[in-house]
Amino acid sequence: MRGKEKGGEEEEEEKEEEEEEEEEEEGERRRVGKRRRKKRRRRRRRRRRRRRRRRRRRRRRRRRRRRRRRRRRRRRRRRRRRRRRNTSSHEFYGRNKNVFERMNSNGVTFSCSRISLLTTACRALADELEYEIKKIGPRRTVNSGTFRINPDGTRGKKKIPFAKSETFLTDILENICDRMNDYKLEDDPVTKKKIFKRYAPRKDEEIYPIYKQYFFYSDAYKPLKYACETIIEQYEDEIMSVITRESHSLADKLCTEKSGLCQEAEMHSEL
Numbered sequence: 001m002r003g004k005e006k007g008g009e010e011e012e013e014e015k016e017e018e019e020e021e022e023e024e025e026e027g028e029r030r031r032v033g034k035r036r037r038k039k040r041r042r043r044r045r046r047r048r049r050r051r052r053r054r055r056r057r058r059r060r061r062r063r064r065r066r067r068r069r070r071r072r073r074r075r076r077r078r079r080r081r082r083r084r085r086n087t088s089s090h091e092f093y094g095r096n097k098n099v100f101e102r103m104n105s106n107g108v109t110f111s112c113s114r115i116s117l118l119t120t121a122c123r124a125l126a127d128e129l130e131y132e133i134k135k136i137g138p139r140r141t142v143n144s145g146t147f148r149i150n151p152d153g154t155r156g157k158k159k160i161p162f163a164k165s166e167t168f169l170t171d172i173l174e175n176i177c178d179r180m181n182d183y184k185l186e187d188d189p190v191t192k193k194k195i196f197k198r199y200a201p202r203k204d205e206e207i208y209p210i211y212k213q214y215f216f217y218s219d220a221y222k223p224l225k226y227a228c229e230t231i232i233e234q235y236e237d238e239i240m241s242v243i244t245r246e247s248h249s250l251a252d253k254l255c256t257e258k259s260g261l262c263q264e265a266e267m268h269s270e271l
Contacts, residue, residue: 069170073236076174080229120196121227122261124183126251128176129243131202133163142167164244173236177228196224235259 140162162168182200187193201208232239235254242253255261 065167069166072170072174076229077233080233083226083229117223117227118231118261119255121180121224122231122255122259123251124180124196124198124224125176125228125231126254127198128179129172129239130250132172132176133243135204136161136163136168138163166240169240169243173232173239177225177232180225180228183224231259231261 138161141159142162142165144158144160144165180196182198183196184199185196188195238259239254242250
């Protein structure tokens, strides 16, 4: 009997030990589970913080870009105003403001109407913009819009061609009027009027390296440059809206429909 009692006590002790071990294992599992949950929560918090930081950085970058664009526009306007102040109306347009009259470096006086000057400058500006847009190509894109989710579940972020982005157009319009030096004043064989035509080759042409060795400069391009700056200052929003909608036939859309500088849709001839 005593042996049986001892055997029963040992079995009970073993069972108690097994139960204690199982409880300890369960406690360890719970602790491990809690640790894992805490780690997951920490990871989620870190991810959320990173996303918030990224969003803040993106917002800051956008604000900085907008501020830079505004500063550039202000600088452009200030420069144009200074140039207009430094250049008197009599020197720029002559006695009659509707007729431009000036003497070039060779002593030859030429004249052309202000309306035709603005028309030629508008066409030259459209040609230069079309060339820059074609040079980039449609494959290059940039993200635009916001990263917020709309009520319908879609994001406001979308991809647009880089040639139609506001940053690209702002950078181009800042210095595009300096290229008016590539145009020269000559007689139109049909109408016998003074017109500006492009004589300088493009950078992608074969003759450009030879042309680059020489520097051509004349006073005849200055009124065309002033007219180009005037058009950009007055019709900057119209230029951007036309380019963002379509990049073809800019001369007709901008010079005829938007600004009304050209009465008829005539193509600008180049040399």
